Amino acid sequence: xxxxxxxxxxxxxxxxxxxxxxxxxxxxxxxxxxxxxxxxxxxxxxxxxxxxxxxxxxxxxxxxxxxxxxxxxxxxxxxxxxxxxxxxxxxx
Amino acid sequence: xxxxxxxxxxxxxxxxxxxxxxxxxxxxxxxxxxxxxxxxxxxxxxxxxxxxxxxxxxxxxxxxxxxxxxxxxxxxxxxxxxxxxxxxxxxx
Amino acid sequence: xxxxxxxxxxxxxxxxxxxxxxxxxxxxxxxxxxxxxxxxxxxxxxxxxxxxxxxxxxxxxxxxxxxxxxxxxxxxxxxxxxxxxxxxxxxxxxxxxxxxxxxxxxxxxxxxxxxxxxxxxxxxxxxxxxxxxxxxxxxxxxxxxxxxxxxx
Amino acid sequence: xxxxxxxxxxxxxxxxxxxxxxxxxxxxxxxxxxxxxxxxxxxxxxxxxxxxxxxxxxxxxxxxxxxxxxxxxxxxxxxxxxxxxxxxxxxxxxxxxxxxxxxxxxxxxxxxxxxxxxxxxxxxxxxxxxxxxxxxxxxxxxxxxxxxxxxx
Numbered sequence: 160x161x162x163x164x165x166x167x168x169x170x171x172x173x174x175x176x177x178x179x180x181x182x183x184x185x186x187x188x189x190x191x192x193x194x195x196x197x198x199x200x201x202x203x204x205x206x207x208x209x210x211x212x213x214x215x216x217x218x219x220x221x222x223x224x225x226x227x228x229x230x231x232x233x234x235x236x237x238x239x240x241x242x243x244x245x246x247x248x249x250x251x
Numbered sequence: 252x253x254x255x256x257x258x259x260x261x262x263x264x265x266x267x268x269x270x271x272x273x274x275x276x277x278x279x280x281x282x283x284x285x286x287x288x289x290x291x292x293x294x295x296x297x298x299x300x301x302x303x304x305x306x307x308x309x310x311x312x313x314x315x316x317x318x319x320x321x322x323x324x325x326x327x328x329x330x331x332x333x334x335x336x337x338x339x340x341x342x343x
Numbered sequence: 344x345x346x347x348x349x350x351x352x353x354x355x356x357x358x359x360x361x362x363x364x365x366x367x368x369x370x371x372x373x374x375x376x377x378x379x380x381x382x383x384x385x386x387x388x389x390x391x392x393x394x395x396x397x398x399x400x401x402x403x404x405x406x407x408x409x410x411x412x413x414x415x416x417x418x419x420x421x422x423x424x425x426x427x428x429x430x431x432x433x434x435x436x437x438x439x440x441x442x443x444x445x446x447x448x449x450x451x452x453x454x455x456x457x458x459x460x461x462x463x464x465x466x467x468x469x470x471x472x473x474x475x476x477x478x479x480x481x482x483x484x485x486x487x488x489x490x491x492x493x494x495x
Numbered sequence: 496x497x498x499x500x501x502x503x504x505x506x507x508x509x510x511x512x513x514x515x516x517x518x519x520x521x522x523x524x525x526x527x528x529x530x531x532x533x534x535x536x537x538x539x540x541x542x543x544x545x546x547x548x549x550x551x552x553x554x555x556x557x558x559x560x561x562x563x564x565x566x567x568x569x570x571x572x573x574x575x576x577x578x579x580x581x582x583x584x585x586x587x588x589x590x591x592x593x594x595x596x597x598x599x600x601x602x603x604x605x606x607x608x609x610x611x612x613x614x615x616x617x618x619x620x621x622x623x624x625x626x627x628x629x630x631x632x633x634x635x636x637x638x639x640x641x642x643x644x645x646x647x
Binding site: 268270320 | 381395396397398400401402404405426437438458461462463464465466467468469470481482483484488
Binding site: 359360363367369370371372373374375376377378379380381382383384385387433434445447448450451454455458491 | 510511512515519521522523524525526527528529530531532533534535536537539585586597599600602603606607610643
């Protein structure tokens with residue numbers, strides 16, 4: 160089953176204060192098979208340590224993108240190669 | 252009464268096709284005492300010759316300014332030093 | 344903090360970038376600059392040039408009145424309006440409106456307001472000279488330009 | 496007649512006048528060019544600089560999606576968007592939006608639409624560095640910026 164597990168690996172990216180709180184800009188993750196949506200992924204990340212719990216403490220304010228496209232928290236993550244988490248944007 | 256007549260002299264200015272139809276850009280005029288408004292002035296000008304009748308044939312489309320400020324046709328002309336007549340503006 | 348508006352009516356070309364640099368200068372409180380440039384189109388190759396007639400004295404005065412209205416309605420940190428007259432060739436600029444403000448909404452709205460009012464109230468008249476050498480006649484005022492005023 | 500949009504995400508300063516010249520070039524069908532420049536304010540002397548973080552790759556892609564939407568909605572003859580990242584000092588420009596069209600309404604509306612969407616959808620985050628040397632923290636998103644989207 161090693162091959163299938165590798166296929167489920169996803170690159171997580173963190174920006175702005177999400178990145179600062181977690182203490183890293185990116186990492187490779189292999190979420191358990193029952194993690195189906197972006198919201199599931201956030202809930203799972205919160206269990207990975209204090210720094211994640213802090214970053215995602217107000218999870219509704221967290222925005223996400225899958226493969227560089229904005230998605231909502233109920234979006235499925237299956238097939239995603241890159242999932243990014245970040246605060247509301249303040250460009251322009 | 253010569254002095255009073257001279258005081259009632261007003262400079263008329265014409266622009267764009269009003270100027271072209273009348274054939275001059277400006278002139279000094281002494282409208283009769285019963286010419287009270289811009290509308291009166293236009294009606295009086297139309298009697299001054301074919302070229303004026305042509306310039307003011309569709310008098311509602313003519314705009315006017317007294318002393319460099321837009322005015323309506325019912326505005327009084329008393330005290331005016333300069334009255335301008337022109338088509339709707341097309342600047343910008 | 345508002346500077347008085349800079350208003351010029353001139354035959355010469357203008358340099359929008361230089362005007363913007365003058366407007367913002369060394370300031371660090373400006374968050375948004377909107378530049379509008381109106382240009383002479385060739386109308387599909389038909390037009391050789393525009394002759395832009397104006398009412399000297401009133402043109403500056405009327406632009407000044409519209410500028411004062413904009414300065415009263417929006418918190419502008421700077422405002423520059425330059426309107427050309429005389430012969431203008433396709434591709435050349437006719438009018439420049441520059442607005443500076445702390446925030447973008449005021450800068451955008453003021454620039455649109457100014458252009459709407461300049462179109463209908465500034466004493467300028469465009470005459471087309473056609474490419475073949477014939478006189479093209481006076482450009483008619485558009486109802487949509489009058490209508491644009493109702494939103495302000 | 497529409498050219499594809501020019502989109503750049505860069506650390507370097509940009510030259511708005513040069514971008515406008517490239518956009519309009521030798522064209523004679525452009526009647527209106529709107530330039531929007533968003534600048535870094537010093538917030539009353541409080542701010543030393545902004546550090547603008549971005550999501551490389553997604554920033555360009557998201558700006559491209561917003562640009563495509565603008566090109567589909569308005570008859571634009573040209574469109575340029577440049578967004579900076581990295582350290583930005585007060586008085587320096589952050590973002591440039593240039594729209595060209597035959598008529599002014601389309602150029603104004605498209606520029607405002609683009610700025611509204613860039614503010615809320617382009618993956619950039621501003622962090623303030625205060626004049627005294629302390630970190631000023633991340634700039635919060637404004638509800639008014641989200642609200643601005645409802646008008647489109």
